[in-house]
Structure formats: structure tokens, C-alpha cells
Amino acid sequence: MMSAALVSTLVGQAASNLGIIPFEAPAYFVFMQYLLPLAIPLLLFRADLQRVIRSTGTLLLAFLLGSVSTIVGTLVAFLMVPMRSLGPDNWKIASAFMVSYIGGSVNYIAISEALGVSPSVVAAGVAADNAVCTIYYLVLFGLASKIAPEASKSTNDVEMNLDSNMGGKIPVLQTATALAISFLISIVVILATLFPKQFGNLAPAGDMLALVLMQVFFAVVGASGSLLSVINTAPSIFLFALVQVSVHLDFDPWTRKAISF
Secondary structure: OOHHHHHHHHHHHHHOOOOOEEEEEHHHHHHHHHHHHHHHOOOOOOHHHHHHHHHHHHHHHHHHHHHHHHHHHHHHHHOOOOOHOOOHHHHHHHHHHHHHHHHHHHHHHHHHHHHHOOHHHHHHHHHHHHHHHHHHHHHHHHHHHHOOOOOOOOOOOHHHHHHHHHHOOOOOOHHHHHHHHHHHHHHHHHHHOOHHHHHHHHHHHHHHHHHHHHHHHEEEEHOOOOOOHHHHHHHHHHHHHHHHHHHHHHOOHHHHHHOOO
């Protein structure tokens, strides 16, 4: 089953390659520069740091170990599959994949945009990631089936979350924009921590708006990319990502413990 990101990318790509929409347009630039950065603050309405610290427990340790194994996997994969055919985009897409496997699609979007990855490579990365993640999740489900389930525990934090779900020279303009976005993100996290109930009520709407912005991003990426270029570059990115997640699984001690059951 294809992810929403891949579907959006393919739709945008088909539309541009068929001549329905242009490969380049001022609207694309406006969206990338001014609308896309709003997606990250919109996703942080649930970022109550007190609740996160209180409820994560050993999960935080597992996340940190998984992050380290992802970094190691990226370094090993880049040595084995350097993707030289991508030119200067090779290390950029590798970085985007690394942060994506640590923090999700938002990170993939942010790093690809920040490093200036070409649209065709970004689109190829989405296609390769969709295929690799299918294999990865099948392996994870197989590993999880070997572990006995833990007794579930209900907490006030979970109940509150369920309730909310229901309801060279550095360019001056880019630098100012980056600082403004960082400041905005910090403000959102602080307010979400100080007023968790109020921001929790806003979270479903924020998530929906952020999801729309992310899908528009993938559609714009697809529209800006050449279909032939994606077909040519996707295989090398797929091999890189496959090695990356394979090393991650082998390196992660939690994974080795699961395999030993």
C-alpha cells in the first residue's frame, strides 16, 4: 500500500509531466518559503514537555539507542552505497533519510528544503522510502510477535490525549526567516507546556492543517521533478536506505534482544 506522501508526489509529477501544471511557478516558491515552515509549529500543540518527560520512561532510552543506531546505519550505508550518480545531492539525501528515520517525514521535508535537494531526488527518495519502509515494518512486526505483551496501564495523560484527539555569506532574508521560525517553534513548545489543556484542544486542527501542508509539499516536489530522472535515481537510493535500516536493526541492542527470544 502506497503512503500518502508517495501518492501526492506521483500525482504532482504526473500532472507536470503531462503538461497540466508547470514544472516551475512563483506559487511553488511562495509555498516553500512562507507556508511550509508553518507545518512544524502546527504539529507541536501537544508538545507538553512535562508530560513527555513524565510519561516516556524507558521509551526515551529506547529512542536514543535507536537514534544512535540510525546514525551508524547512515554512515555505513553511505560508505557501501555512496550514490555517486546523484552528484552533490548524495550526502544531502543521506542526511534527509537519517533525520527522517529518527523524527519522521517532517524532518525529511525540513532537511531536504534546507540543504536544497533537487526535486527529482526528493521525489525518488519518497518512492524508495515507501518501498524500504514496507520491508522494515514487516520485519518489525515479525520481531514484535516474539515478545510477550505487557499489561496495559491507563494514565491521566493518555486520557487527556484521547480527549484532545476527539474534539559563503549568509543571506540575510534566509537567516531572519530561520531565526523567526526557530523562535516561533520555541514559543509554541513553551505555551504547550504551560497550557497543555488549551493547546491540546487545538491539536487536532493543527495536525490537520500540518498534514495538508505536508501533502502540498510532496505534490510540489513531484511537480518540479522529471519522471525519467526519478526512475533513474530511485534504485540507488533504495539500496542505500535498505543498507541503512538493516544496519540499524542489527546494531540496535533492543533488536538483538528481540531476535534472541
